[in-house]
Amino acid sequence: MLAEDSVLLREGIVGLLGRYGHEVVSAVGDARALIAAVEEHAPDIVVTDVRMPPGFQDEGLHAAVRLRERRPALPVLVLSQYVQRTYAAELLDSGDGSGVGYLLKDRVGQVEEFIEALHHVADGGTVVDPEVVRQLLRRRRDPLEQLTPREREVLALIAEGRSNSAIAAELVVSEAAIGKHIGNILTKLDLPPTAGTHRRVLAVLTYLRA
Amino acid sequence: MHMHPRNVWQAMSRPGFLLSAWPWRSAAYLLTGAVTGAAALVGIVTAAAVGGALAVVLVGLPLLVLVALGGIPVAVVERSRLRLIDRDPVSGRHRVPTAPGLWAWLTTRLREQATWRELGYALLFAGLLWPVDALAVTVALLVPLSLVATPLLLATVGDGHEAKVLKQWTVTTWPTAFGVAVLGLLLLGVCAYALGVTAGARAALARLLIASPEGELGARVVELARSRVRLVDAFEAERRRIERDLHDGAQQRLVALTMAVGLARLDAPPGPLADRLTAAHEEAGKALAELRELIHGIHPRILTDYGLQAAVDDAADRCAVPVDVDLELPGRPARAVESAAYFVVCEALANVAKHSGATRARVSGGHRDGRLFLDVRDDGRGGADASAGSGLTGLADRVSVLDGRLALTSPPGGPTLLHVEFPCELTEAADRSA
Numbered sequence: 001m002l003a004e005d006s007v008l009l010r011e012g013i014v015g016l017l018g019r020y021g022h023e024v025v026s027a028v029g030d031a032r033a034l035i036a037a038v039e040e041h042a043p044d045i046v047v048t049d050v051r052m053p054p055g056f057q058d059e060g061l062h063a064a065v066r067l068r069e070r071r072p073a074l075p076v077l078v079l080s081q082y083v084q085r086t087y088a089a090e091l092l093d094s095g096d097g098s099g100v101g102y103l104l105k106d107r108v109g110q111v112e113e114f115i116e117a118l119h120h121v122a123d124g125g126t127v128v129d130p131e132v133v134r135q136l137l138r139r140r141r142d143p144l145e146q147l148t149p150r151e152r153e154v155l156a157l158i159a160e161g162r163s164n165s166a167i168a169a170e171l172v173v174s175e176a177a178i179g180k181h182i183g184n185i186l187t188k189l190d191l192p193p194t195a196g197t198h199r200r201v202l203a204v205l206t207y208l209r210a
Numbered sequence: 211m212h213m214h215p216r217n218v219w220q221a222m223s224r225p226g227f228l229l230s231a232w233p234w235r236s237a238a239y240l241l242t243g244a245v246t247g248a249a250a251l252v253g254i255v256t257a258a259a260v261g262g263a264l265a266v267v268l269v270g271l272p273l274l275v276l277v278a279l280g281g282i283p284v285a286v287v288e289r290s291r292l293r294l295i296d297r298d299p300v301s302g303r304h305r306v307p308t309a310p311g312l313w314a315w316l317t318t319r320l321r322e323q324a325t326w327r328e329l330g331y332a333l334l335f336a337g338l339l340w341p342v343d344a345l346a347v348t349v350a351l352l353v354p355l356s357l358v359a360t361p362l363l364l365a366t367v368g369d370g371h372e373a374k375v376l377k378q379w380t381v382t383t384w385p386t387a388f389g390v391a392v393l394g395l396l397l398l399g400v401c402a403y404a405l406g407v408t409a410g411a412r413a414a415l416a417r418l419l420i421a422s423p424e425g426e427l428g429a430r431v432v433e434l435a436r437s438r439v440r441l442v443d444a445f446e447a448e449r450r451r452i453e454r455d456l457h458d459g460a461q462q463r464l465v466a467l468t469m470a471v472g473l474a475r476l477d478a479p480p481g482p483l484a485d486r487l488t489a490a491h492e493e494a495g496k497a498l499a500e501l502r503e504l505i506h507g508i509h510p511r512i513l514t515d516y517g518l519q520a521a522v523d524d525a526a527d528r529c530a531v532p533v534d535v536d537l538e539l540p541g542r543p544a545r546a547v548e549s550a551a552y553f554v555v556c557e558a559l560a561n562v563a564k565h566s567g568a569t570r571a572r573v574s575g576g577h578r579d580g581r582l583f584l585d586v587r588d589d590g591r592g593g594a595d596a597s598a599g600s601g602l603t604g605l606a607d608r609v610s611v612l613d614g615r616l617a618l619t620s621p622p623g624g625p626t627l628l629h630v631e632f633p634c635e636l637t638e639a640a641d642r643s644a
Contacts, residue, residue: 006458006462006466008462009462009465009466012466012469013469016469016473019473035511051457051511055588056454056458057514057515058511058515078297079463081457081502081505082506082511082512083506084390084504084510084512085509085522085524085527086512086516086520086523086524087512087515103497104502105461105465106465106468106495106498106499108465108469108472109467109468109469109471109472109491109494110468110472110495110497111463111469111472111473111475111476111497112476131499135527135528136527139542153569174331199541
């Protein structure tokens, strides 16, 4: 399910997804059509642009948030031209924060990473664009102030939707060390020890709202 | 059809003056002048006497200050009275106080010339002008009217035998009585002009002393100010249009390009071609990032979509120096104000990062008494100069178009504080969940 008002990009993304064996059940050009098409096709994942007709404001994002209100389990990947965290935060606040992604449109060009992110979101993961995360990293506010630089680095990678092993590979340390860092992060952010994988999502949310 | 006369002088130069409302307007002007002048005299003398007597025990001093300011209300009444015989817009000479609050108002008023001119006028009015007004209106109305009434007096009080004219001459016959009445009517016409001249001269004096000298320019100034606002609005609209065009055009094409190159990269066999494609892909990515920054600088979408608070938060995020934000707005200001305020904050934060050497900055603001205000302060070395070619000069112009004010205090050694405020009402924030 794809919503993008630029025909050029819409065709391009449909082609790209097809190449990786994904079927686009419906490709639409505005927010209202998106909501209607989701009702009709019940897709596995929705990929949508933020700014779309009729108002060319943030209709796409609002449609995504509304869709998530109705179907909290519907994975949504939002493509955007804006680095601002406010947009990402609004999306992640919808539902329980799992199965959502906020990526800059640039990532579509990095084909393999884009497809990987798509899979991650479809599987219920959370993905936040590295550029947005980088901007967040520059902020030095509570509660993130208590985190060590290394822990912040790890949290940034979690926000990007990486698994423990991927993070370990990226930072060239053992997976056990990463597990320890994550434990510290969750404790410092005062996150409940019960909720399993959702705690990672909650950590990302804390990060975005800080 | 000719235009209505703008003031009593113009009215007198027209043929229909005697039958128009203008003589009566002139009389009303002088009559109300006599009444307000007498009231002003009583007020000023009382306050001065009480204040002077109590000055020994210090309580009287504030009262004397009140006397000094007494010209202000008198001038307000006088300016509104001017409208009886002068349709041209009239405004006072007072400046707007530099800050809200009684103290700022008081110091501004006591320091400006207008206050003292108005006091001078009030004293002149209370001491000299109002008796003149009273005399003029009495003589100009009573003399001719009593002449006109001679036949009536002869018929009633005089029993048809005799009547006194102006308590001076005795009239005994009917023809003389009617002759005097006709004379009275003629005199009434002359006196109407006399009233007009007196009232016109009085109004000219009042205008000279207590009205802004640009009285006639006032209308043009208003029009100029409006056209300036229109220009800024057009400038704003243009920025938004450029932002939209870049977003819908160049940016989308560049994304499509990086996607195409990205796919080509995957298809290319390893070797020099793949390397070139990788390089091209990276370049396209950089172009896209630069374009995004450029578009954000022209007109940030976050300002349109989420408003000033979120946009300032974002600007703070982007600043190289850590910035605390304390901004609470219950609604959204007008677009032009929102965007001017945003760009002032951006420019201030850019200056903090570039020149101040500060380790921390703070943006605070809110909306109070119909004004939106924002403060940007830092703990840097100070010595900033708004006129030294910084982007603030242009922004100050933009702020002033919106009747706002921009103030920079930056003593050497710091800290630097930039204050900006705009008169504006907030509209309800759009319901984001709708």
